[in-house]
Ligand SMILES: C=CC1=C(C)c2cc3[nH]c(cc4nc(cc5[nH]c(cc1n2)c(C)c5CCC(=O)O)C(CCC(=O)O)=C4C)c(C)c3C=C
Ligand SMILES: [Fe+2]
């Protein structure tokens with residue numbers, strides 16, 4: 001008799017309809033991983049920000065073809081189904097089921113934990129749909145999971161340097177370039193969701209992982225392309241990491257470039273790709289005279305991405321330690337105290353090999 005293996009896919013979650021936008025935002029801004037202020041202040045800020053932000057955000061959600069809500073859940077369900085099929089092939093002796101655990105909207109992490117328990121899993125693998133580790137995303141989901149599920153689990157923390165993951169991105173980029181008519185004078189923007197600078201200064205490895213991954217992509221696209229890693233979706237008054245995607249678009253547009261823009265920290269389509277990259281930033285490019293503007297699609301169920309997720313899962317199942325990165329053990333250099341691998345710690349300055 002084989003094992004019952006639960007693979008829990010972490011994602012952010014998105015409102016399912018216009019009325020859910022405000023409570024969804026409230027959940028997000030109440031999270032201490034997002035706003036670090038003490039509890040009463042955080043709850044006050046969450047109420048305030050969700051109330052003031054909701055009207056404009058509702059308009060943006062309405063621009064997508066998802067009934068006033070986010071397409072994130074159906075997109076994640078497709079990925080879960082594809083991964084379950086792939087894992088069934090790779091682990092024919094076992095029974096594998098994928099569960100979705102969203103952080104700020106249904107199906108919530110707590111519900112996913114109950115479902116995993118009720119199913120009677122022998123093994124649980126936590127697999128974030130965030131390729132790069134951030135304390136604000138995977139870290140926050142891990143905290144919520146640990147509160148809800150007390151039995152031992154295995155965790156894949158991140159996979160930003162996985163060969164198939166990087167090459168799937170390069171394939172999507174080259175396909176978009178072909179579809180745009182193979183223009184010359186290209187400026188490729190590798191855009192990731194931003195973070196407040198303070199979170200990175202406090203040891204969050206997300207920016208380092210995004211930019212090291214961007215270097216790997218740069219090595220694989222035509223040499224004459226200009227490539228810039230940049231950060232989108234700034235929220236609130238704090239200083240965020242940069243350069244901001246919007247500013248890079250304006251600058252490259254003024255120079256008459258053919259802009260290709262690829263999301264490198266999102267693996268599915270949602271408000272940040274369809275509306276922000278697809279609509280808002282397109283207007284910025286047009287306004288500043290870009291020769292063309294092409295949005296590269298997110299990976300979705302790209303077969304190489306799904307088989308990479310399956311491989312990470314099976315590797316995690318065969319490891320002696322409960323936490324895995326795409327490099328096996330700890331990927332992040334010593335200075336990133338936010339890395340969830342506490343042991344072993346790399347010494348400062350020790351070279352890393354992203355592909356090892
Ligand atoms: C790479 C993944 C993400 C990081 C890092 C991240 C950090 C982060 N996000 C906010 C605030 C918001 N994010 C919102 C939407 C959103 N964020 C991510 C991913 C990351 N966030 C995704 C996938 C989505 C889309 C969800 C969907 O509904 O489709 C939103 C809601 C939209 C809006 O109001 O603009 C907010 C707010 C902060 C403050 C933050 C780091 C501190
Ligand atoms: Fe976000």
Ligand SMILES: [Fe+2]
Nearest residue numbers: 331332339340
């Ligand atoms: Fe790490």
